[in-house]
Amino acid sequence: MAALHQLFEEPVSVTLAHHNCVMTKHPTFGTATGWHRDIRYWSFPRNELISVWLALGPEHADNGGLKFIPRSHLLQLQPDQMDELDFLRPEVPANQALFAQGISVPLEKGDVVLFHSGLFHAAGRNSSDQVKASVVFAYHGRSNAPIAGTRSAAAEDIALD
Numbered sequence: 001m002a003a004l005h006q007l008f009e010e011p012v013s014v015t016l017a018h019h020n021c022v023m024t025k026h027p028t029f030g031t032a033t034g035w036h037r038d039i040r041y042w043s044f045p046r047n048e049l050i051s052v053w054l055a056l057g058p059e060h061a062d063n064g065g066l067k068f069i070p071r072s073h074l075l076q077l078q079p080d081q082m083d084e085l086d087f088l089r090p091e092v093p094a095n096q097a098l099f100a101q102g103i104s105v106p107l108e109k110g111d112v113v114l115f116h117s118g119l120f121h122a123a124g125r126n127s128s129d130q131v132k133a134s135v136v137f138a139y140h141g142r143s144n145a146p147i148a149g150t151r152s153a154a155a156e157d158i159a160l161d
């Protein structure tokens with residue numbers, strides 16, 4: 001909580017409309033996820049949410065752990081870089097240069113990673129023999145409440161002290 005207060009510089013809320021789950025990746029049928037930003041389906045006045053990802057076991061490139069493109073929340077992108085679902089298109093040369101900057105962030109059980117809702121991230125398949133599990137929540141500053149009538153406002157938003 002202290003870290004979130006420090007980053008938002010205001011009281012913090014957690015949304016139950018997004019993430020709010022234990023995310024699993026199964027060795028057999030868990031899929032890879034392309035480069036995307038969490039904000040893509042979220043509706044808030046400002047793109048200033050923070051996803052908090054808690055590893056319940058080891059996470060690394062071989063079991064589908066997260067990769068991030070550092071500072072990519074600051075990028076100005078051309079519309080043709082994104083596909084219709086707001087993933088970075090793999091065939092665009094400018095995107096290939098971005099993918100080359102991607103870094104894997106290995107986590108141990110109990111490690112937490114906080115990332116901006118505009119930060120591009122991706123994950124591969126799980127080629128280990130263990131299910132990978134993580135707890136994920138999304139937080140926002142109290143002044144950046146979900147836009148009424150959208151899916152982001154459709155579930156409870158809890159003000160935290």
Ligand SMILES: O=C(O)CCC(=O)C(=O)O
Binds near residue numbers: 122
């Ligand atoms: O675990 C994955 O494949 C990706 C998860 C992810 O990027 C997300 O939930 O935003």
